[in-house]
Amino acid sequence: xxxxxxxxxxxxxxxxxxxxxxxxxxxxxxxxxxxxxxxxxxxxxxxxxxxxxxxxxxxxxxxxxxxxxxxxxxxxxxxxxxxxxxxxxxxxxxxxxxxxxxxxxxxxxxxxxxxxxxxxxxxxxxxxxxxxxxxxxxxxxxxxxxxxxxxxxxxxxxxxxxxxxxxxxxxxxxxxxxxxxxxxxxxxxxxxxxxxxxxxxxxxxxxxxxxxxxxxxxxxxxxxxxxxxxxxxxxxxxxxxxxxxxxxxxxxxxxxxxxxxxxxxxxxxxxxxxxxxxxxxxxxxxxxxxxxxxxxxxxxxxxxxxxxxxxxxxxxxxxxxxxxxxxxxxxxxxxxx
Amino acid sequence: xxxxxxxxxxxxxxxxxxxxxxxxxxxxxxxxxxxxxxxxxxxxxxxxxxxxxxxxxxxxxxxxxxxxxxxxxxxxxxxxxxxxxxxxxxxxxxxxxxxxxxxxxxxxxxxxxxxxxxxxxxxxxxxxxxxxxxxxxxxxxxxxxxxxxxxxxxxxxxxxxxxxxxxxxxxxxxxxxxxxxxxxxxxxxxxxxxxxxxxxxxxxxxxxxxxxxxxxxxxxxxxxxxxxxxxxxxxxxxxxxxxxxxxxxxxxxxxxxxxxxxxxxxxxxxxxxxxxxxxxxxxxxxxxxxxxxxxxxxxxxxxxxxxxxxxxxxxxxxxxxxxxxxxxxxxxxxxxxxxxxxxxxxxxxxxxxxxxxxxxxxxxxxxxxxxxxxxxxxxxxxxxxxxxxxxxxxxxxxxxxxxxxxxxxxxxxxxxxxxxxxxxxxxxxxxxxxxxxxxxxxxxxxxxxxxxxxxxxxxxxxxxxxxxxxxxxxxxxxxxxxxxxxxxxxxxxxxxxxxxxxxxxxxxxxxxxxxxxxxxxxxxxxxxxxxx
Numbered sequence: 001x002x003x004x005x006x007x008x009x010x011x012x013x014x015x016x017x018x019x020x021x022x023x024x025x026x027x028x029x030x031x032x033x034x035x036x037x038x039x040x041x042x043x044x045x046x047x048x049x050x051x052x053x054x055x056x057x058x059x060x061x062x063x064x065x066x067x068x069x070x071x072x073x074x075x076x077x078x079x080x081x082x083x084x085x086x087x088x089x090x091x092x093x094x095x096x097x098x099x100x101x102x103x104x105x106x107x108x109x110x111x112x113x114x115x116x117x118x119x120x121x122x123x124x125x126x127x128x129x130x131x132x133x134x135x136x137x138x139x140x141x142x143x144x145x146x147x148x149x150x151x152x153x154x155x156x157x158x159x160x161x162x163x164x165x166x167x168x169x170x171x172x173x174x175x176x177x178x179x180x181x182x183x184x185x186x187x188x189x190x191x192x193x194x195x196x197x198x199x200x201x202x203x204x205x206x207x208x209x210x211x212x213x214x215x216x217x218x219x220x221x222x223x224x225x226x227x228x229x230x231x232x233x234x235x236x237x238x239x240x241x242x243x244x245x246x247x248x249x250x251x252x253x254x255x256x257x258x259x260x261x262x263x264x265x266x267x268x269x270x271x272x273x274x275x276x277x278x279x280x281x282x283x284x285x286x287x288x289x290x291x292x293x294x295x296x297x298x299x300x301x302x303x304x305x306x307x308x309x310x311x312x313x314x315x316x317x318x319x320x321x322x323x324x325x326x327x328x329x330x331x332x333x334x335x336x337x
Numbered sequence: 338x339x340x341x342x343x344x345x346x347x348x349x350x351x352x353x354x355x356x357x358x359x360x361x362x363x364x365x366x367x368x369x370x371x372x373x374x375x376x377x378x379x380x381x382x383x384x385x386x387x388x389x390x391x392x393x394x395x396x397x398x399x400x401x402x403x404x405x406x407x408x409x410x411x412x413x414x415x416x417x418x419x420x421x422x423x424x425x426x427x428x429x430x431x432x433x434x435x436x437x438x439x440x441x442x443x444x445x446x447x448x449x450x451x452x453x454x455x456x457x458x459x460x461x462x463x464x465x466x467x468x469x470x471x472x473x474x475x476x477x478x479x480x481x482x483x484x485x486x487x488x489x490x491x492x493x494x495x496x497x498x499x500x501x502x503x504x505x506x507x508x509x510x511x512x513x514x515x516x517x518x519x520x521x522x523x524x525x526x527x528x529x530x531x532x533x534x535x536x537x538x539x540x541x542x543x544x545x546x547x548x549x550x551x552x553x554x555x556x557x558x559x560x561x562x563x564x565x566x567x568x569x570x571x572x573x574x575x576x577x578x579x580x581x582x583x584x585x586x587x588x589x590x591x592x593x594x595x596x597x598x599x600x601x602x603x604x605x606x607x608x609x610x611x612x613x614x615x616x617x618x619x620x621x622x623x624x625x626x627x628x629x630x631x632x633x634x635x636x637x638x639x640x641x642x643x644x645x646x647x648x649x650x651x652x653x654x655x656x657x658x659x660x661x662x663x664x665x666x667x668x669x670x671x672x673x674x675x676x677x678x679x680x681x682x683x684x685x686x687x688x689x690x691x692x693x694x695x696x697x698x699x700x701x702x703x704x705x706x707x708x709x710x711x712x713x714x715x716x717x718x719x720x721x722x723x724x725x726x727x728x729x730x731x732x733x734x735x736x737x738x739x740x741x742x743x744x745x746x747x748x749x750x751x752x753x754x755x756x757x758x759x760x761x762x763x764x765x766x767x768x769x770x771x772x773x774x775x776x777x778x779x780x781x782x783x784x785x786x787x788x789x790x791x792x793x794x795x796x797x798x799x800x801x802x803x804x805x806x807x808x809x810x811x812x813x814x815x816x817x818x819x820x821x822x823x824x825x826x827x828x829x830x831x832x833x834x835x836x837x838x839x840x841x842x843x844x845x846x847x848x849x850x851x852x853x854x855x856x857x858x859x860x861x862x863x864x865x866x867x868x869x
Contacts, residue, residue, distance in 0.1 A: 016833065086622070134798050139416060140408075140411070140412050141402060141404045141408060141409075141412055141425075141426045142412045142415075142416055142422060142425035142426055143425075144429075168822065209582070257338070259761075259762060261425065262416055262421075262425075262758070262762055263349070263418070263421055263473075263758075264417055264757070264758030264759035264760070265761055265762060266348075266350075267486075267759055268759045268760065272350060272351060272352070273350055274350075274751070304415075304807070306806070306809075307408065307411045311405075311408060314405070325801060327797075327800070330762075
């Protein structure tokens with residue numbers, strides 16, 4: 001088995017021969033190690049799941065009755081001929097990078113990650129390794145995230161402005177992760193915070209595991225919008241402009257996504273506002289994460305893979321593009337989140 | 338620049354026309370004169386003299402951002418806008434903007450004459466001072482092209498609201514060859530008797546497409562019909578012994594069409610004609626195809642050989658000014674009568690011809706004529722109400738285009754490429770093929786015609802069905818069939834398939850159609866034989 005790489009890229013996903021398991025597989029396999037609960041990483045139909053304790057409640061909520069086991073961050077588990085451990089990826093609550101060691105050779109599959117502390121997810125923790133698998137969703141030097149406090153101020157100013165004009169503010173964001181991060185950034189003194197059912201289900205799963213979130217009111221069929229003047233509504237992007245949202249009367253819509261950095265994309269989504277905030281690393285974040293691993297071999301999965309790996313190769317890394325079905329941050333497909 | 342940046346953001350962020358117009362009107366009401374003059378100029382495609390080449394701008398931005406030039410270029414191709422790419426790659430600003438819009442423009446004008454080192458220092462210091470939208474605007478002042486969703490029509494409406502002047506008058510004032518360096522807010526917008534520049538064109542009247550058949554238009558006696566030519570719309574102005582040619586996009590094209598100079602020998606001074614520019618050699622019964630005209634449009638100076646091979650004439654169909662008088666309020670039938678009188682004795686070598694009217698009694702007659710449009714090298718018909726004035730802009734009611742249905746062919750998507758700018762994270766540019774035996778032969782690209790929802794759906798599919806990547810291009814599993822519509826087909830040596838389509842676009846995604854039922858190369862050849 002000495003010539004076999006520790007992790008290889010197969011049509012089922014990332015495979016570890018020494019431990020006979022897959023990481024975030026996209027087809028049904030017996031044993032799946034899952035970095036986080038987004039639907040392009042945690043798919044249905046695996047024989048057994050292994051994920052962090054913090055990721056499991058949401059996974060169970062989304063995937064239903066699954067055979068799953070939890071693991072603590074930093075805990076080492078022997079699987080076949082491998083030592084496996086999970087480490088915070090900072091992407092969403094419960095998200096992990098998965099470290100796999102075989103005979104002293106260390107690989108890290110980072111899943112999706114961001115290096116800044118969002119105050120909600122367990123902060124990213126760089127892991128030294130020889131081989132590092134990275135995403136590159138925003139792997140272009142045009143992506144630079146502003147600090148969270150200034151984005152929070154932008155969002156709250158917009159919300160207060162909507163409230164003053166008698167409009168409901170609709171903020172489109174993924175139900176898992178982004179929505180809760182935004183919740184912690186909102187200023188509840190401006191008005192009530194309403195949530196779409198899909199968003200609220202995830203909120204509840206997180207509250208149940210002890211994560212503290214501001215008070216919210218579920219905007220289901222019984223809710224009378226008139227009773228909640230000056231409200232902001234958090235909803236999945238697809239719910240904006242739907243029949244459900246229309247009953248709120250005069251409104252403004254905004255999207256919160258890294259893609260909002262590009263004016264053309266902002267205009268295509270035709271919202272009133274776009275806030276640039278992402279749970280993926282920006283250009284500097286990707287580079288600093290890669291440097292800190294001290295890895296020489298970099299495998300670039302989803303995003304601007306060709307450009308990003310070319311840059312890494314020119315700058316002294318041994319980088320290659322690997323095929324993937326991961327979506328990264330998609331503005332257009334809620335299911336992938 | 339803050340106030341202008343605020344205006345820009347309000348307009349850029351809103352999809353609602355009344356919000357844009359209100360913001361612009363408020364700005365026009367009380368912004369400083371030079372700022373509002375420049376705002377009109379920028380939003381109508383004018384800009385300061387280019388103080389720095391875009392090549393230098395790219396180099397300096399890459400250097401300042403500490404990235405290699407190739408990476409800057411890759412980023413630009415994805416973002417789709419140079420000014421925006423520059424403002425995104427640069428580090429955050431460290432000081433504050435202290436100048437107004439026109440002060441920045443004046444500063445740019447000042448460095449125009451300086452050496453490169455001074456210009457570079459100026460640009461770098463501007464990038465240091467300006468952040469966000471202001472930095473983007475500064476770059477746009479150099480690169481040009483403020484596309485912000487403000488049409489001439491909306492700007493005119495906002496100006497009308499701010500100044501209490503009629504929209505039609507303002508629309509005319511804003512036309513033509515003015516530049517903020519040579520005029521003032523007062524002279525352009527306010528002054529009672531603006532001294533009219535000889536080259537100033539009238540705003541074009543634009544027609545909508547007819548939604549169903551012409552029968553709904555009522556009595557045929559109220560209508561006139563002409564061929565809808567497949568050329569470019571042009572306005573020919575003869576004033577003060579000079580001639581000027583304007584495109585519909587308000588571009589002065591006089592130098593590109595030197596043969597039209599002779600119009601001054603055949604028509605009186607104080608004449609303005611609306612018509613179609615066509616390549617039409619005098620010994621031919623029909624105009625040449627649009628391809629021939631294309632060889633002329635791109636050239637600012639025309640070699641003699643091309644001038645004789647592809648001579649351009651104006652096919653006149655309307656008379657906007659006669660003996661120095663604005664005729665636009667005169668009914669079309671009367672304008673047309675004057676036009677016919679003016680053109681009736683023109684010799685064949687004159688660069689102006691009368692676009693004929695078509696005889697018909699019933700709408701069915703006209704439908705039969707329309708069916709033969711391709712044989713006349715026309716795209717269909719134009720219908721004009723006999724008693725209509727010449728309006729400005731696109732207005733429903735008096736003029737209609739009644740175009741032929743496009744040609745169509747069912748083709749298989751085989752390559753996909755992602756778009757840029759608005760479509761940066763979507764696959765939107767596709768290559769299509771037809772069957773030749775068991776092979777798929779590529780014959781055209783198309784990138785428009787689908788809804789955003791369809792583009793999202795096909796993008797997700799492309800990601801999962803990529804067979805091979807060639808840089809930004811992905812070869813995908815042949816699976817999806819699209820109905821491709823196009824306006825014309827020509828033999829072409831520049832394309833591998835041997836054909837070139839005119840204005841190809843995706844008419845429908847034929848999800849009902851199996852791969853094997855897409856059209857064949859023989860079908861394409863047949864279309865070429867009939868319509869080529």
